[in-house]
Amino acid sequence: MSSFDGRCGRYIWTKDTRPREWILEADYEAFVAQHTLGNVYHCVQTADGEMKIFFDRQRGYGVNPDGFSAVDYTPYYVGDxxxxxxxxxxxxxxxxxxxxxxxxxxxxxxxxxxxxxxxxxxxxxxxxxxx
Structure with missing residues (x-):
């Protein structure tokens, strides 16, 4: 289980500085459309061992944990x-x-x-x- 499970953090990734493969292919376009380096995400470890980050409560993005940088926890999401x-x-x-x-x-x-x-x-x- 990821040490980031249940944590909040930023995802340090841009198209110019990190591998495209760090973002799950099925999530890539949606992730890029909303991502900024300042966003704070909630991290969840899925049952199959993948890491997903959530900006709102509905949509998670599969990502490589190497880009996750933990910050202080907040219970709030976009849309609350x-x-x-x-x-x-x-x-x-x-x-x-x-x-x-x-x-x-x-x-x-x-x-x-x-x-x-x-x-x-x-x-x-x-x-x-x-x-």
Whole structure:
């Protein structure tokens, strides 16, 4: 079993710097369409020993574990509904549009969509709660 099972992390891979074979062929196009180096994924070890990473709760991507770099765990995924605890949007409910890793601060951040528009503010885990 992978030491990354149940962890969150970034996937350090680009078309220009890592082998294409690191991404399962059946998942390649969908993975490339959504991937950035700042994305935070949830890692799951499948029953057949493969490693899958999830950006949202519906779609996993088969990948080579060599590209996974663990970061702090977050229970949130893209698509989760959250309530805002502070700031100008306090009390409002939105949907997580992106989960990223802030390199300088060393923690997970979120962009949240409110009424069809994605806020430019970065939200930290302490700013949100499940809704």
């Amino acid at each position: 509904k959250v309530g805002v605890l502070n700031g100008s949007k306090v009390g409002q409910v939105g949907v997580i549009d992106a989960v990223g890793w802030h390199v300088n601060d060393g923690k997970v951040f979120f962009f949240i969509e409110f009424e069809g528009r994605v806020s430019s503010r970065r939200y930290w885990e302490s700013d949100i709660e499940p809704s």
